[in-house]
Amino acid sequence: MRYDVPLKELFHQAPQQLLQLLTGCQALELLNIEYPAVKSRRPDLVARLTDGRIYHLELQTQNDENMLWRMLEYYTLIYQYYGLAPLQQVLYVGKDKANFITHYQTDTLSFRYELKDIRDLDCHALLQSDSLADNVLSVLCRLDEPAQVLRTILSRIDQLDDKSRKDMLLILASLANLRGLNPLLQQEEQQMSIEISIENNLFMQKAYRQGQADGEQKGKQEGQREGEQKGKQKGKREGKREGKQEGEANILCRLLEKKFGPLSPKLRKKIKSASVEDLEKWTDRLFEAQSLDELLG
Numbered sequence: 001m002r003y004d005v006p007l008k009e010l011f012h013q014a015p016q017q018l019l020q021l022l023t024g025c026q027a028l029e030l031l032n033i034e035y036p037a038v039k040s041r042r043p044d045l046v047a048r049l050t051d052g053r054i055y056h057l058e059l060q061t062q063n064d065e066n067m068l069w070r071m072l073e074y075y076t077l078i079y080q081y082y083g084l085a086p087l088q089q090v091l092y093v094g095k096d097k098a099n100f101i102t103h104y105q106t107d108t109l110s111f112r113y114e115l116k117d118i119r120d121l122d123c124h125a126l127l128q129s130d131s132l133a134d135n136v137l138s139v140l141c142r143l144d145e146p147a148q149v150l151r152t153i154l155s156r157i158d159q160l161d162d163k164s165r166k167d168m169l170l171i172l173a174s175l176a177n178l179r180g181l182n183p184l185l186q187q188e189e190q191q192m193s194i195e196i197s198i199e200n201n202l203f204m205q206k207a208y209r210q211g212q213a214d215g216e217q218k219g220k221q222e223g224q225r226e227g228e229q230k231g232k233q234k235g236k237r238e239g240k241r242e243g244k245q246e247g248e249a250n251i252l253c254r255l256l257e258k259k260f261g262p263l264s265p266k267l268r269k270k271i272k273s274a275s276v277e278d279l280e281k282w283t284d285r286l287f288e289a290q291s292l293d294e295l296l297g
Contacts, residue, residue, distance in 0.1 A: 006171040007059050007093065009251070010133040011045050012258070017129035018137055021121050022057070022089055025049040043074050046086075054078060054086040061094045061178070068101045071113045088113040093140045095178065123149065132156055136172050139179060146181055150188045158192070167254075170247060246272070248279040255283075260292050267292065 016026040027047035031054075045057040056078055058071065071088055078086045090113060092098040103112035123141030126134040127149060135153050143149050157168045176185045249272050256271075257263055263271075271279070285295055 006174040008044060009171060010137060013133040015131050015133040015137055017126050017131060017134040021125060022116060023049060023055055023087060025051050054082050054084045056086045056088045058090045060090055060092050063099045068104055072111050089116055091116050091118055093118045127152055139175050139181060147184060147188060150185050154188060154192055245276050252279055252283055
């Protein structure tokens with residue numbers, strides 16, 4: 001679930017080249033709606049394509065034996081809402097081999113959706129897109145020259161303003177980790193002398209540095225008994241955890257504001273002080289919850 005948030009954040013930016021590769025069309029408009037039901041239903045992406053079709057896409061980072069029934073449920077909701085049969089695809093971005101049931105047939109019902117593995121897409125087309133969201137998503141494809149791809153993406157991210165650069169580096173580091181590319185990503189960042197370190201920015205630079213300093217200090221104190229080296233290692237681990245907490249809290253606040261509107265100072269403080277475990281739990285429930293009370297209660 002931890003990869004769902006950065007992926008959904010990218011898809012809110014409408015990666016047009018990716019949609020072109022998947023459907024042969026681009027999005028005319030994104031249809032940001034939530035279908036009423038006893039249980040909230042919020043698809044990952046619904047768009048009206050340039051050829052008039054309604055397109056529904058679900059992102060998956062792991063295999064799901066219930067995917068067929070979720071897609072069938074979305075099919076009926078979308079068809080009822082627009083009066084058009086949607087083109088449905090599941091885009092798989094996980095590490096393991098995709099293993100989904102994509103069709104079902106009985107005497108009275110025949111249904112299927114299309115499964116796409118992002119590693120089968122042309123990463124160069126995404127990399128050449130004018131959309132930075134497309135560029136970042138290219139790291140999930142099958143890469144012949146990953147160092148060159150990362151270098152190209154980093155050079156484009158480095159042109160953003162400070163806040164946007166921090167956000168996009170966080171997303172890039174999250175997705176690179178899904179492909180085991182973070183060591184290479186850090187190496188490329190160091191060679192390019194980008195102001196914000198990828199390792200630091202994986203869990204938000206400021207929080208990481210502060211947490212690392214605090215953690216190392218605690219580690220050094222305990223290291224009087226356990227040894228200086230062990231203390232430094234413990235401090236680094238605690239620093240990373242504190243940095244991760246702040247990074248995930250910032251991302252969750254942004255997504256909550258997009259869905260529910262501005263957050264009160266009290267609620268923002270609650271999120272900022274929450275544990276990593278609570279933040280991950282709330283993020284997993286974000287797209288099912290119908291209200292802030294339901295999500296954080």
